[in-house]
Structure formats: C-alpha cells, structure tokens
Amino acid sequence: MNPADLHAVRGEILHFLADPASHGEAAIEHFADGLLLIRDGHVAETGPAGELLARLPADVPVTDYRGKLILPGFVDTHIHYAQTDIIASHGEQLLAWLEKYTFPAEARFADPEHARAVAEFFCDELLRNGTTTALAFATVHATSVDALFEAALKRRMRMITGKVMMDRHCPDFLRDTAAGGYAESQALIERWHGRERLQYAVTPRFAATSTPEQMRLAGRLYAEHPGLYLQSHVAENRGEVAWVAQLYPEARSYLDVYDRFGQLGERSVYAHCIWLDDTDRQRMADTGTAISFCPTSNLFLGSGLFDLGRAREMGLRVGVGTDVGAGTSFSMLQTLNEAYKVLQLGGQKLSAASAFHLATLGGAHSLYLDERIGNFLPGKEADFVVLDPAATPLLARRMQGAQTLDERLFVLMMLGDDRSIAATHVLGRAAWQRSG
Ligand code: GUN
Numbered sequence: 497m498n499p500a501d502l503h504a505v506r507g508e509i510l511h512f513l514a515d516p517a518s519h520g521e522a523a524i525e526h527f528a529d530g531l532l533l534i535r536d537g538h539v540a541e542t543g544p545a546g547e548l549l550a551r552l553p554a555d556v557p558v559t560d561y562r563g564k565l566i567l568p569g570f571v572d573t574h575i576h577y578a579q580t581d582i583i584a585s586h587g588e589q590l591l592a593w594l595e596k597y598t599f600p601a602e603a604r605f606a607d608p609e610h611a612r613a614v615a616e617f618f619c620d621e622l623l624r625n626g627t628t629t630a631l632a633f634a635t636v637h638a639t640s641v642d643a644l645f646e647a648a649l650k651r652r653m654r655m656i657t658g659k660v661m662m663d664r665h666c667p668d669f670l671r672d673t674a675a676g677g678y679a680e681s682q683a684l685i686e687r688w689h690g691r692e693r694l695q696y697a698v699t700p701r702f703a704a705t706s707t708p709e710q711m712r713l714a715g716r717l718y719a720e721h722p723g724l725y726l727q728s729h730v731a732e733n734r735g736e737v738a739w740v741a742q743l744y745p746e747a748r749s750y751l752d753v754y755d756r757f758g759q760l761g762e763r764s765v766y767a768h769c770i771w772l773d774d775t776d777r778q779r780m781a782d783t784g785t786a787i788s789f790c791p792t793s794n795l796f797l798g799s800g801l802f803d804l805g806r807a808r809e810m811g812l813r814v815g816v817g818t819d820v821g822a823g824t825s826f827s828m829l830q831t832l833n834e835a836y837k838v839l840q841l842g843g844q845k846l847s848a849a850s851a852f853h854l855a856t857l858g859g860a861h862s863l864y865l866d867e868r869i870g871n872f873l874p875g876k877e878a879d880f881v882v883l884d885p886a887a888t889p890l891l892a893r894r895m896q897g898a899q900t901l902d903e904r905l906f907v908l909m910m911l912g913d914d915r916s917i918a919a920t921h922v923l924g925r926a927a928w929q930r931s932g
C-alpha cells in the first residue's frame with residue numbers, strides 16, 4: 497500500500513446495495529456520520545466514521561464534509577452533448593424540433609474548434625451537476641467524438657459516446673453513407689474504445705434516419721467488437737412511430753426494426769420506450785437491452801408518459817437520462833423531480849430511495865457497469881457527489897421539518913438542482929467544487 501494514495505472523506509454517506517423497489521430497506525446503506533476510505537481512486541472501505549478513524553493511521557488526510565450528504569456519482573444514461581446550445585428551444589414536438597433546432601445545431605460540429613469548446617463546457621456542466629458517468633450522443637462528425645472523449649479523458653470521467661450514423665431523411669450536410677459511417681465508426685473504436693474510462697457506443701440515430709443497409713452495418717459493428725455499446729431512440733413520439741411503421745412495413749413494431757438488425761442485447765440502450773407493448777418489453781428483457789427513461793424530455797416535447805411500473809414488473813434494466821437538449825436540465829435531481837411527476841400522471845409512485853437508486857446503481861446496472869461504479873462497495877471506482885441539503889434558503893427551511901431520511905431525500909430531489917452540488921469527485925479527487 498502506498499500511504500500517499502490513501503485518503504478519506506467524512507460526511508453523511510448513502511448508497512444502495514440493490515434496488516429498494518424490490519429489496520426495501522435492506523437495499524439501503526446509510527451512515528449518519530460516515531467515512532469513505534479511498535485508495536488509488538477506488539473505494540477501500542465505507543463505514544461509521546468513529547470506528548474507521550480509530551483504526552486509521554493519524555496521517556491519512558480526511559476531507560470533512562460533515563453536514564453534507566455523500567452519494568455515488570450520478571449516471572446519465574442518455575444525453576446529446578451537441579445539443580447543449582439548443583436546450584430550451586420553444587414550441588415543437590420531436591420531428592419538427594429535430595428539423596428546426598437540432599440539425600442546424602449539430603451542423604456546427606463540422607468545426608473541430610466548436611466541438612472542442614462545447615465538449616469542454618458539457619463535461620464541466622455534468623460535473624457541476626454531480627454526474628460522473630454519461631452515455632452521450634455526439635454528431636455525425638467523427639471529430640465531434642474525438643472532442644468529447646478528449647474532454648472526458650482530461651477530467652478522468654467515465655464517458656461512453658459514438659458517432660451518429662445517419663444516411664437518410666436529414667439535411668445533406670449531416671448525412672453519412674452506410675459504408676462511410678461504418679468505416680468511420682470502426683476507426684473511432686480503434687482509437688478510443690477501452691482507453692482509460694472511455695467506451696464506444698455504436699450510434700444509429702433512430703431507425704428513420706438510417707437506411708436498412710446502414711442499420712445492418714450498425715448491427716454488424718455492435719456484434720464484431722466485444723464490450724461495445726449501442727445507443728438509439730425508440731417509440732418516443734406517436735408521429736415518429738407511425739413514420740417508422742411506413743418505412744419498415746415488414747417489422748412487427750418499432751422495436752422489432754432494431755431487433756431484425758441485431759441491435760438488441762447487452763449494453764444496448766434505447767431512450768424513451770414510451771409507446772412499447774409487452775411483446776417489445778419481453779424482447780428487451782430477454783436480450784438484456786436497457787431503457788433510458790427521460791422524463792424532462794418526454795414532458796418538454798409532449799411525447800408521452802413512460803410506464804416504469806410495467807418495465808419493472810417485466811424485469812427490464814432501466815436508467816435515467818436527462819436527454820439534453822430535448823431534456824430541460826443537466827441536473828439529475830431535477831430529472832428525478834420530473835420522473836416523479838410523470839409517474840404520478842400514470843398513477844404510479846416513485847419513492848425517493850428508488851429515485852436515487854435509479855440515478856446511481858440503477859443507471860450503472862442498466863449500462864452493465866455496476867461491477868465498477870454505482871455504489872461504495874470495496875473496489876469500486878470512487879466517483880461521488882457531495883450534496884448540500886441546505887443549498888438554498890427554501891431547502892434549508894424545508895429540511896428543518898423533514899423527519900426521516902426518505903423525507904430529506906425527497907425534498908432534495910424536488911427542490912435541489914446544481915446549487916445543491918457542493919462537490920463532485922472523480923476517482924477520489926475533487927473534479928468540481930462549489931465556491932463559497
Ligand atoms: N430521436 C432521434 N433523434 C433524436 C434526438 O436528438 N432527440 C430526441 N429526443 N429524440 C430523437
């Protein structure tokens with residue numbers, strides 16, 4: 497052991513050992529005055545501060561976060577970095593929103609300097625919001641992927657991204673070809689996949705903007721390289737669903753289009769999944785395909801209400817995504833807030849514990865990363881967020897009346913946002929700290 501690499505943080509610690517929706521209280525580990533001991537960027541031990549401090553050499557540095565709540569870093573399972581600058585664009589639903597705002601914004605990523613500047617801002621904004629792992633869309637330009645991986649590498653973040661594959665039904669300046677998209681993706685995989693904490697995701701935008709030939713090649717790429725991700729969108733908007741049915745009349749459903757091209761499986765993640773039926777859900781469960789639930793986006797674009805209860809009943813892997821820029825916040829707290837409301841409209845309840853599980857271990861599980869991140873078990877990568885329960889006057893006031901841990905967590909997810917993030921640590925080290 498190198499003593500120089502051993503350090504600790506002290507504060508109220510909360511993490512999940514399983515899903516509280518199925519395992520109840522036993523899923524939650526909570527230390528009111530806890531210590532997280534970190535060695536070489538990984539969790540060495542977690543427990544009551546008094547007990548651990550008594551055993552530690554006196555010279556181990558301890559960062560004092562007492563009065564704050566320490567949770568595993570948030571996992572954003574669906575976000576578009578190139579849409580950072582069009583967040584909060586008024587008035588359209590999915591297909592018109594893509595044409596009017598998204599495609600023009602993504603065209604600017606042909607310029608590597610623009611891509612670099614946005615990637616830097618984007619990674620900082622994730623960290624300001626406590627997010628340490630993201631599965632993100634880049635654009636059709638290979639250099640946009642380089643820019644995001646470089647920005648994440650500098651910050652040692654866990655980043656999964658890929659070049660958008662899109663060879664029809666989009667402006668010429670954003671269109672690749674089936675063969676060209678395959679070759680460019682292949683080169684990016686060789687350059688980036690598995691380097692430090694970076695992983696590659698094959699990224700067909702959605703079935704409507706890829707020809708059957710491109711869909712076939714995307715499926716092939718995903719099958720050819722072990723450990724690759726695949727990300728796309730499915731069953732988000734009713735107009736989109738009808739359009740895809742016209743484009744692929746032979747498919748049983750929208751999800752079935754992806755299935756026919758070999759795009760379901762482990763580490764394959766679909767955003768939205770609103771307009772699915774149980775046959776689709778069963779197929780996702782059987783193949784280990786995951787869902788990214790994107791509540792702020794689904795409300796903003798008027799897409800519909802995700803059925804988390806049914807996905808859970810059928811044993812699906814589900815994470816939460818901000819889906820910026822159709823999503824309206826980088827904040828996972830605000831995303832949980834809207835998740836709660838979406839489920840209310842569907843007559844379902846989301847407990848605070850279940851919500852924070854979704855944002856941490858649940859998200860990690862949906863990405864098949866729960867062996868590495870998502871909680872504070874020994875050996876995990878020490879990514880964590882330090883939450884300030886009294887970040888605003890209203891939060892401080894409301895917290896005074898909160899009796900239980902569950903109540904405090906609920907107040908935090910309803911009233912909290914980026915102001916509640918006191919610090920974000922990546923591999924043990926502070927990557928962002930709120931001033932003041
Ligand atoms: N479907 C295809 N592309 C997109 C996108 O950029 N955002 C959302 N929300 N849905 C999509």
Ligand code: ZN
Binds near residue numbers: 574575576729819
């Ligand atoms: Zn999206």
